[in-house]
Amino acid sequence: MGSVPVGDSGFCRRFPNGLGFDFGSDGSxxxxxxxxxxRAPSRLGGKRVGAGILDAKTAMAMKSHSxxxxxxxxxxxxxxxxxxxxxxxxxxxxxxxxxxxVISHVKKLKRNAAEINKSYTxxxxxxxxxVEVEGDMxxxxxxxxxxxxxCDDRPEILAxxxxxxxxxxxxxxxxxxxxxxxxxxxxxxMTSEGTFSNVDKHxxxxxxHQALNSILDRVKSRxxxxxxxxxxxxxxxxxxx
Numbered sequence: 001m002g003s004v005p006v007g008d009s010g011f012c013r014r015f016p017n018g019l020g021f022d023f024g025s026d027g028s029x030x031x032x033x034x035x036x037x038x039r040a041p042s043r044l045g046g047k048r049v050g051a052g053i054l055d056a057k058t059a060m061a062m063k064s065h066s067x068x069x070x071x072x073x074x075x076x077x078x079x080x081x082x083x084x085x086x087x088x089x090x091x092x093x094x095x096x097x098x099x100x101x102v103i104s105h106v107k108k109l110k111r112n113a114a115e116i117n118k119s120y121t122x123x124x125x126x127x128x129x130x131v132e133v134e135g136d137m138x139x140x141x142x143x144x145x146x147x148x149x150x151c152d153d154r155p156e157i158l159a160x161x162x163x164x165x166x167x168x169x170x171x172x173x174x175x176x177x178x179x180x181x182x183x184x185x186x187x188x189x190m191t192s193e194g195t196f197s198n199v200d201k202h203x204x205x206x207x208x209h210q211a212l213n214s215i216l217d218r219v220k221s222r223x224x225x226x227x228x229x230x231x232x233x234x235x236x237x238x239x240x241x
Contacts, residue, residue, distance in 0.1 A: 121176045123183035127151045127219075129212040131205050134189070143192040143201055144173070149212050151219050153184040160218060161186060164211040168204075169193045 083098060084091065087105045127150060134144045151157065158177075165188075174189040192204060 121178040121185050121187050123178060123180045123185040124150050125183070127216050129209060129216065131209040131212065133201065133205060143204060144189065145192075145205060145208060146187070146189050147208055147212060148185060148187045149215060150183065150185045151216055153179045153182050154219060154222075156222075157184060157186070157215070157219070160215045161188075161212075164215055165190075165208075168207060168211060170208075 080095060080098060083102050084093070087098075087101050089098060089101050093101070129147075129149055131145060131147045134146050149157075149161070170190040170192060172188055172190050176187045178185050190208075
C-alpha cells in the first residue's frame with residue numbers, strides 16, 4: 001500500500017478533513033472572526049458602553065432640576081416668612097391658613113382705605129360723579145345727599161355747579177373743594193326742600209347725578225376747543241354756596 005506525500009497540497013484540497021473544512025481556508029476564516037469582534041461595539045451587562053454617557057447626562061440634568069427646585073422652595077419659604085411678619089398670625093400656621101389670613105388682612109386694609117377716602121377730599125386721576133344718600137339721615141323730614149364731582153381744575157367749575165344745581169331746589173349744608181396736580185374735587189352735602197317717598201328719593205338722586213354729569217360733559221366739550229391752562233395746584237377749601 002503506497003503512501004501519499006504530505007506536501008501534496010492538491011490532495012488536501014480534494015479530500016476534506018472529517019469536519020468538512022479544508023486546511024487551506026482555516027487561517028483566513030479565523031482572521032475574519034477576529035476582525036468582526038474588533039469592529040463590534042463593546043457591551044457591558046447587555047448594554048452598550050456608549051449608553052454610560054447618556055446616563056451621565058441624565059444624572060446631571062436631574063441634579064440641575066433638583067437644585068432649581070430647592071432654590072424655588074427657598075424663595076417660597078422666604079416670601080411666606082415675610083407674610084408672617086406682616087400679618088398677626090401664629091408661627092406654626094400652615095400655608096393655606098396663612099394665605100387666608102393675608103387675604104382677610106388685605107380686604108380689611110382696603111375697607112379702611114375706602115373709609116379714609118370718604119373722610120378726606122383728595123382728587124383722583126379719573127373724572128367721576130358720585131351721589132349717595134347719607135344713610136337714613138334726614139333733617140326735619142328732608143332728604144340729605146352727598147354729591148362729589150372730580151375733574152380737571154377749571155375756574156368755571158364753580159359757576160357750572162351753581163347753574164346745574166339751581167333748578168333742583170337744594171340747600172347746601174357743607175361744601176369742600178380741593179385741588180391737587182391740576183385736578184379738582186368738589187364734595188357737597190345738600191338737603192332737599194320737602195319730604196320724599198322711596199320712589200321720589202331715587203328719582204331725586206338720579207336728577208342730582210344727571211346734573212353733575214352735565215358739568216363733566218361741558219368740561220370735555222371745552223377741552224376740545226381750548227388749550228389747557230395751568231392753574232395753581234393748591235387752593236384753600238372754601239364753601240361758595
